[in-house]
Amino acid sequence: MKIIVKPLKKNGLSFGFDTSPVPTMRDISNWESIVREMLTFAYLNRPAYLITVQPQEWSLVNFSPDAHETIRENVNGKPYFFYYQNACSAELLENISVGDEDFKRALLWLISAEKNEKSKIYEVIRAMDESRRLFDFTPEVETEWLFAGFDYAETVYWYNPVFGIDEILQKLSDSAQHFDIELDAMALEKTAHPPKT
Amino acid sequence: MAPRIDGNNIPAQTAQTRQIPNSDSDEVIRVETCIQKDKPVNQQPVSSCELAPQSNSSIFNRRNELALYGQNRRNQIERTFEEGSSILGNTAKGVEVDKLLPRRYQLEPPRGDTVTGLRDTSAGRVRGNPPKPVGDWLIRFDVADKRTTYPHINMNPRLTGVPDPHTQISPTTLKFLGGSARTLEAFGRVARPVALVTDTIRLGSAFSSDGNQIGRNTQITAGSVAGGWAGAAAGGLAGAKGGAIAGAFVGAFFGGVGAVPGAAIGGFIGGLAGSIGGAFVGSSLGESVAESIVDAPR
DSSP, X not given: OEEEEEEOSSSEEEEEEOOSSOOOHHHHHXXXXXXXXXXXXXXXXXOEEEXXXXXXXXXXXXXXXXXGGOEEEEETTEEEEEEEESSBOHHHHHHHHTTOHHHHTTOEXXXXXXXXXXXHHHHHHHHHHHSSSTXXXXXXXXXXXXEEESXXXXXXXXXXXXXXXXXXXHHHHHHHHHTTOEEEOHHHHHHHSOOOO | OOOOOOOTTSOGGGEEEEEEEOTTSSOEEEEEEEOOTTSOGGGSOOOHHHHHHHHHHHHHHHHHHHHHHHHHHHHHHHHHHHHHHHHHHXXXXXXXXXXXXXXXXXEOOOBTTEEEEEEETTOSOXXXXXXXXXXXXXXXXEOOOSSSOSOEEEEOHHHHSSOOOOEEOOHXXXXXXXXXXXXXXXXXXXXXXXXXXXXXXXXXXXXXXXXXXXXXXXXXXXXXXXXXXXXHHHHHHHHHHHHHHHHHHHHHTTOGGGHHHHHHHHHHHHHHHHHHHHHHHHHHHHHHHHHHHHHSOO
């Protein structure tokens, strides 16, 4: 198993594990732990909107203590849950990263925004809608936005991170080392330090 | 007194009316004769004495034929309507009962890359108050994505215990599965009103046939209606269990990963088929039982 880090078009990065050959159950479990650590690193005690795409009765925010504050909105004919947290707790981030199927299937996003900054949410939704299908091309947004796909959150996308790329790489490297997993950040380094011609 | 014959039921464009005075009374016999297109009627006047005896008999026959035809047609339409509403009603009952019964496996809604699938309601994280499992997807039929570049089946490794093989399927199969799931969902949404309306119509029709009172037809139809609901419930429970066993048995032949999804697919299809089949059998049984009770010598 190997973690591959890639740059996103404008400002951001994606990191995911190599799914070829088919990952073992242990690989999936280790990856969940790494995602939990990264999500905690990214959002612990920070304000964020949790956006659920096409929410269902089993969606995570339905079970949160302040679920009644969740706003249900239809944007471009598609239903969304807007759930605001002024300081994301470790417990919430663990619930998201380990075992939440919406997060694993790119149906639960974390968007950094204050409560009155809903325009940022609409910007992200619009950008996502404009892509023909999820991941067909990289949406262009100015907002900090983190989500994962495809089936088991194999790849995490982090747009406009508040942290520097080096900080993120260091954290990823520490997590990978803890589970004895190789980290491949060649693609990212090439973009950050293009060879002189 | 001479009979009064009225030929108004014969279509006008094919007939010509003649009024023949009756010498025994002041009544008039109205006779209609067919007009032949190639022979103008006025050219060959017919004597009333010649026409009357023959026409009377043929008109009676024609009227009887028409009356008989009308009655048969009405009976046929009523029978077709009764059978149609019974089929529609029992199918709707089956689908509705299948929704109401506690089912371990349910359809996965289309979301994201997923077109359809099955969900295990007894799996997943335990949340809520009182705490209960939120369910987890077991099988998903997904469109192609950046990583798996073809339409594929996902099997949840947490539930099957083996890594997801991302089995390839054709776009046609995916489309068919998605279409079937949507049809089932759409019919499921209207199943209850359809079942109730058809039951009401059937009971109303039987009540009317009994001369607006509860008679033999009403009692038998009521038996059929009640039997349909009971049969759907019994059939659904039996079908889900039988289907799960059969599905697991068949699935086991496809390697270790097959038994769990096999049981899920078998249970889901078995439950639905059992409910629908049970509604028909129950309806028929209910009808027979009601009939034997109503017709029993007192």
